[in-house]
Amino acid sequence: MQDAIHGPDLSPVGLILQAGPVVQGVMAVLALASVVCWAVAIEKAILLRRLKREVAALSHMEASHTGEGLAARLHRAAAREWSEGREQGESRGEYRERIERAMRDLLGGALRGMQGGVPILATTGAVAPFVGLFGTVWGIMGSFQGIAKMQDTSLAVVAPGIAEALLATAIGLVAAIPAVIAYNRITLRFGRLRQEALSAIATVGARLSARPPRASRAAE
Template identity: 50%
Template sequence: MNPVFNLEAATLSPVALFLQADWVVKLVMAGLLLASIWTWAIILSFSARIRRTRREMARFERDFWKTDDIEAFHRAQSDSDLPSAQVFNAGVEEWRRSTAANQIDREGVRERLGTAMGVAVALEVEQLSDRLNILATVGSVAPFVGLFGTVWGIMRSFTGIAAAQNSSLAVVAPGIAEALFATAIGLFAAIPAVIAYNRFSHGVNKVEAGLNRFADGFHTTLSRQLDGAR
């Protein structure tokens, strides 16, 4: 077997590159690996969550538009943590408070209904997108952290050249390989985070648009009831 090939395989081994690295570069690599694991955990959990949320929201709206008794539907959904249910409950609660008085200010009721459901939409979107800032942070910071490890490793290589007074490739290559491996890990953590952030942001925007459409439709329904009230 070719010994040169074995040497290259050993040099390109991620484990070997990590073990041979300086302690600072090791800390950088370990931190980036942990960030990558955290990123993938968020990606998997958020992907399942947003799919489930959109599916349950579609079912909720389908059931709502089929019902003839809003009060009964509200009682059935009072404990639901679904975003659509929260917006619906906010509208119902505001409707009850605003129409409890003997004299009803129709325009004031409409304005308060719109405000109450708008606040509920904003709150649900904020809660849904809570962990997206972590993906954005990893995507923007990880390449620079990896670059720091690369710069440190190259500086160490040049220090080794000066100490050994030998500029041959055999002296320089190991340190540079370790340094570049830190950049590779940084990109490995950053690229999925950026892609997932953009994809999930689009998904959250679609959920927000769906909530706003439902709020507008429910607001219209309540406005019709308000016009019929004396």
């Protein structure tokens, strides 16, 4: 509500309360998207720290085969292929590739599962500014309609409508900018950890293929 003495309330809260239903809806959608993006970013930050520890354990051959972590599951997958030994006519290179492929398949599935929710960051970063712009255009249209009805173009009449309209764009940018930054950082870290994991898998494959199981050596 506008105060006759102090004029319209141009604070962010006041502008939100004075905005029309469409602009308020746009602001609500953008605020919800921002909350979801922050939740995804925090969850992925925690997950990436855990993934970094798993990759380090895999690289240093420290994973226990009885655990439930990614490194332990990768070692178990490699151990299953290793325990089968080299097949008849299979070269050492093919034997190593079979061990590594079992680990890579498991790693790929695990990483795809871990990246769930990341596309929300990209979508929000790309769409939120345009959603905010829609709210701005709609709000300015409402301001012009108000000017036409009141036949008054004074700043006191125009300012509140334009300010609340521009606030929608500001909220869109507030939602989009952190989402884009988080998306870029998360995808970059996932890519680096994936490369480190693949390097560790190659090391494990080379080590295991160099010493086939006893049954396989006896067959040779």
